[in-house]
Amino acid sequence: MARRSGRTRPFKPRYPPWLTAPSFLYYAVFFLGPMAILVGFSLATQTGFNAIRYGFDTSQYLLIAQRLYLSIFQRTLVMAFLGTLLTVAVGYPVAYWMARHLSTYKMLALLLVVVPFWTSFLIRTYALKIILDPQGYLAQNLGINIQYTKYAVGIGLVYNYLPLFILPVFASLERMDWSLIEAATDLGARPFKAFREITLRLTLPGVVTGALLVFIPMTGEYIIPNILGGGKYEFVGNLVGDQFAEAQNQPFGSALAIGLMAALSIFVIVYILVATKEERFGV
Amino acid sequence: MSRVVTAKRGFTAWAALVFAFLYLPILVMAVFAFDKPSPEALASFKGSNACSLPPDQIGNVTVWNGFTTCWFSAGLHDPTYIPAIITSLEIAAAASIIATILGLCAALALARLRPKLRAPFDVIVYLTLVVPEIVIAVASLIFFVQFRQYFHAFPRLGKATILLGQVVFNASLAMLIIRARFVGMGDTLEEAAYDLGSGPLSTFRQVTLPRLMPALVAAALLSFTFSFDDYVLPAFTNGTTNTWPIVLYSAVRFGITPAVNALATIMLGVTVAAVVVTALILRRSRVRVGPGQEGTRGLAAAVGLG
Numbered sequence: 001m002a003r004r005s006g007r008t009r010p011f012k013p014r015y016p017p018w019l020t021a022p023s024f025l026y027y028a029v030f031f032l033g034p035m036a037i038l039v040g041f042s043l044a045t046q047t048g049f050n051a052i053r054y055g056f057d058t059s060q061y062l063l064i065a066q067r068l069y070l071s072i073f074q075r076t077l078v079m080a081f082l083g084t085l086l087t088v089a090v091g092y093p094v095a096y097w098m099a100r101h102l103s104t105y106k107m108l109a110l111l112l113v114v115v116p117f118w119t120s121f122l123i124r125t126y127a128l129k130i131i132l133d134p135q136g137y138l139a140q141n142l143g144i145n146i147q148y149t150k151y152a153v154g155i156g157l158v159y160n161y162l163p164l165f166i167l168p169v170f171a172s173l174e175r176m177d178w179s180l181i182e183a184a185t186d187l188g189a190r191p192f193k194a195f196r197e198i199t200l201r202l203t204l205p206g207v208v209t210g211a212l213l214v215f216i217p218m219t220g221e222y223i224i225p226n227i228l229g230g231g232k233y234e235f236v237g238n239l240v241g242d243q244f245a246e247a248q249n250q251p252f253g254s255a256l257a258i259g260l261m262a263a264l265s266i267f268v269i270v271y272i273l274v275a276t277k278e279e280r281f282g283v
Numbered sequence: 284m285s286r287v288v289t290a291k292r293g294f295t296a297w298a299a300l301v302f303a304f305l306y307l308p309i310l311v312m313a314v315f316a317f318d319k320p321s322p323e324a325l326a327s328f329k330g331s332n333a334c335s336l337p338p339d340q341i342g343n344v345t346v347w348n349g350f351t352t353c354w355f356s357a358g359l360h361d362p363t364y365i366p367a368i369i370t371s372l373e374i375a376a377a378a379s380i381i382a383t384i385l386g387l388c389a390a391l392a393l394a395r396l397r398p399k400l401r402a403p404f405d406v407i408v409y410l411t412l413v414v415p416e417i418v419i420a421v422a423s424l425i426f427f428v429q430f431r432q433y434f435h436a437f438p439r440l441g442k443a444t445i446l447l448g449q450v451v452f453n454a455s456l457a458m459l460i461i462r463a464r465f466v467g468m469g470d471t472l473e474e475a476a477y478d479l480g481s482g483p484l485s486t487f488r489q490v491t492l493p494r495l496m497p498a499l500v501a502a503a504l505l506s507f508t509f510s511f512d513d514y515v516l517p518a519f520t521n522g523t524t525n526t527w528p529i530v531l532y533s534a535v536r537f538g539i540t541p542a543v544n545a546l547a548t549i550m551l552g553v554t555v556a557a558v559v560v561t562a563l564i565l566r567r568s569r570v571r572v573g574p575g576q577e578g579t580r581g582l583a584a585a586v587g588l589g
Contacts, residue, residue, distance in 0.1 A: 014395045015391040015392045015394075015395065016392065017392050017396055017400065018392070019388040019389065019391055019392035020388070020389050020392045020393060020396075020404060022385055022388055022389075023385040023386070023388065023389040023454055023458065024389075024404065024407075026385060026450065026451070026454065027407050027408075027411065027451065027454075030423070030426075030447055030448065030450070030451050031407065031410075031411055031419075031451045032407070033426050033430075034419065034422035034423045034425065034426035035414075035422055037422065037425050037426045037429060038418070038421070038422040038425060041425055090301060091301075093294055093297050093298070093301075094297065094298045094301045094302075096294065097294035097295060097297070097298045098298070100294075101291050101294060101295065109298075111558070112302060112305075112306075113305075115309075115551075115555065116305050116306070116309060117508065117512075118508065118550075118551060118554040118555070119309055119312065119547060119550075119551050120512055120527070120528065120531060120547055120550075121512055121514070121528075122514060122528055122531045122532055122535060123312055123531065123543070123544070123547045124308045124309065124312070125308075125535075126312075126531075126535045126539065127307075127308035127309065127311040127312040127315075128308050129345075129535075130308075130311055130315065130345045131307065131308060131311055133345045133346075135343070135345065135346050136345065136346070159304065159305070159308070162301070162305065163305070191287075191290070216413055216415070217415070217416070219415060220415020220416055220417050220418065222416070222417045222515050223514060223515070223532075227535055227536075237415060237417040240417050240418070240421055241417055241420075241421070241518075241519075243421075244421050244424060244519060245519075250425065253421055254421070254422075254425070257417070257418040257421055257422065258418075260415060260417075260418060261414060261415070261418055264413075264415065268413070
């Protein structure tokens with residue numbers, strides 16, 4: 001508009017680029033630095049207790065290829081994937097209900113979704129353990145005795161990450177124009193078809209974001225398998241932690257950590273490609 | 284019409300179930316703060332205050348043994364928990380201030396930077412959020428230990444290293460929240476300020492900063508919460524320092540007492556009370572502000588939604 005009237009904007013407010021310098025430096029030292037050393041360690045050789053020699057030793061990576069470790073990688077990814085699916089199935093209807101059917105109490109419901117975050121993650125996980133205790137109500141009266149099993153770990157995953165999924169999906173449902181649904185049903189679409197063709201498609205970006213937001217930390221989960229799995233159902237994160245906290249095999253732990261990042265990135269890339277297929281090819 | 288009503292009922296029932304699922308553990312936590320030591324433990328106990336029993340002698344407290352309130356005072360006088368909570372509060376306060384300032388600076392510059400220059404920075408920011416925390420934790424552990432071998436001035440593992448590690452993640456989070464608000468604000472008001480002769484600094488102070496306030500508050504609160512509740516990174520970079528999540532974790536593994544539940548319940552109560560008060564104040568100020576939805580936005584910010 002400015003151009004058409006022959007008047008150019010005299011000045012566009014900008015902030016100097018050097019303002020990024022403090023955080024850039026900070027990341028360079030305290031994020032990229034540790035990552036670089038991690039790579040260095042993963043290629044180093046353990047020469048004794050807590051002593052290593054730098055080099056280009058790939059034997060740690062070959063060690064991961066053993067069946068025992070591969071099965072833990074597989075378990076971690078499968079559990080995170082199933083946990084994410086379950087979170088989507090449980091959380092989407094709640095977000096939908098909040099956006100579609102609530103008006104006065106919308107803010108309150110939103111608050112109720114967030115409040116669990118203000119209680120320690122550890123305490124909540126521990127409380128779940130109390131609920132699943134073999135001497136507790138569930139086990140004694142309903143016969144659901146699942147403490148220290150994969151089911152307990154799965155429940156823990158869904159429980160802890162559910163709010164993180166509901167929030168972005170709720171945000172995308174809030175932006176929905178519900179008159180589109182009215183138009184579709186007026187034109188004869190059945191409610192479910194209208195939902196699938198309109199609501200689901202329009203909120204897909206929110207679902208993709210939310211799923212990613214829970215899948216990533218689930219894959220790196222450390223606390224839940226420890227407390228609810230009782231050490232019998234370890235994730236890769238626990239394996240990494242053990243190499244540093246107990247076994248003191250830091251090169252192997254570093255290689256495992258890098259393996260975890262690699263597995264996660266492959267999964268995330270495939271996921272993004274699949275999830276955005278529709279947008280890119282317009283199926 | 285009736286089908287719509289049934290669907291609505293179905294959704295409401297489902298939501299009620301899910302909220303029950305979300306709150307059941309929190310309720311359990313609060314209820315078990317009032318649990319007595321097991322009858323066997325009490326039978327052999329001679330003293331007057333049952334809550335002074337050492338953790339390994341209170342018996343099974345994952346079942347209901349009876350009502351007592353003594354854990355609250357036991358918790359508030361605990362020699363390990365209280366210092367750990369104070370340490371956690373200190374680290375969280377420092378982390379949230381540093382992260383918000385770093386995030387603010389980066390957000391201001393990045394929002395109006397050319398995409399080509401912005402991209403590398405964005406990649407690093409997203410990496411800090413995507414890399415699993417356990418990986419950052421062990422990497423930071425190695426880094427801090429190695430760094431100190433070459434630079435002796437570098438702090439030992441402890442409060443300082445926990446803080447240094449946590450700021451990475453929190454600064455990214457703060458930057459994203461602040462930048463979203465900053466981009467959404469547009470630059471017309473700042474332009475107007477410049478046109479009216481205001482310099483860059485006073486424009487920032489009088490125009491940009493006040494409008495960014497909700498995002499700054501949200502970023503600081505969220506950083507504080509994440510830092511305070513963070514277990515994994517401190518567990519590896521703490522040296523001998525105890526934070527609240529660290530003592531909680533060892534309590535969970537080696538015998539928890541209801542004193543822990545009591546402390547957690549108090550903290551949740553304080554937080555909820557603070558939020559309710561904030562919400563009420565904001566609601567009042569919204570009436571005075573008149574048009575616009577600043578009030579609800581403020582609440583969303585207070586809740587930590589940006």
